[in-house]
Amino acid sequence: MSGIIDVVYAEYNYWIYVTLMMIGFYAMIAKKNLIKKIIGANIFQTAIFLFYISLADVTGGTAPILVGGHGGEHAEHVEHAAEVIYTNPVPHCLILTAIVVAVSTTAVALALIIRIYNEYGSIEEDVILAARRELQPEFSEHARQKGVAEVGEQ
């Protein structure tokens, strides 16, 4: 039993990110509510952010801001900055970009859901599909033959 705990504790950041990511993945594919699907996608993205930030960590390291770098009279201390351990700045920079993309995709997805709600009066997936079949009885046959995307354009 203690062997399992040691294995989990040595790399517990990976267990946390996998757990969070799978919670988001389950919400994306099992929930019928479109808003809940978007929330699942956001949890998924946040798990990736945590994974990258945890990869950047170094034990005993400080934030990647040069020690003694601020202020003119302390400028000579920057010379000794090579002896300080800094955490890895590159994943932080990548994740700053990824957060912006995540916010943008969430905004567009929520706007699309508002339009869907205005058209169909619901954000439940099965209600929308039933309303579509009622409007276009040939929808299900066409969907099987030509693919759903092509029918959606007509």
Add this chain to the structure above:
Amino acid sequence: MKTLALFVVVITGAMLIYAGQDLPAFGDINSPSYQAPMTQYFIENSETESGVTNIVTALLASYRGYDTLGETAVIFTAGMAVMLLLRRRER
């Protein structure tokens, strides 16, 4: 349907955990990403090359300036898409 989703999620999670066993330990200073020449170069030279004491800022705004410019294009496109989707239709 929910059982199938749970099955897929558990299988994917097990695969990710299995793959994660080969990754470096949490906070390991000898991890390849930290010992890479690029990372060490940024930590040592970003202050003299860009004059910014915050290394993340130097990376984002100086070394990866074109990437940040593209990022603003992403925000602009998202804003335009939201405006076009939510605008009131006059018929």
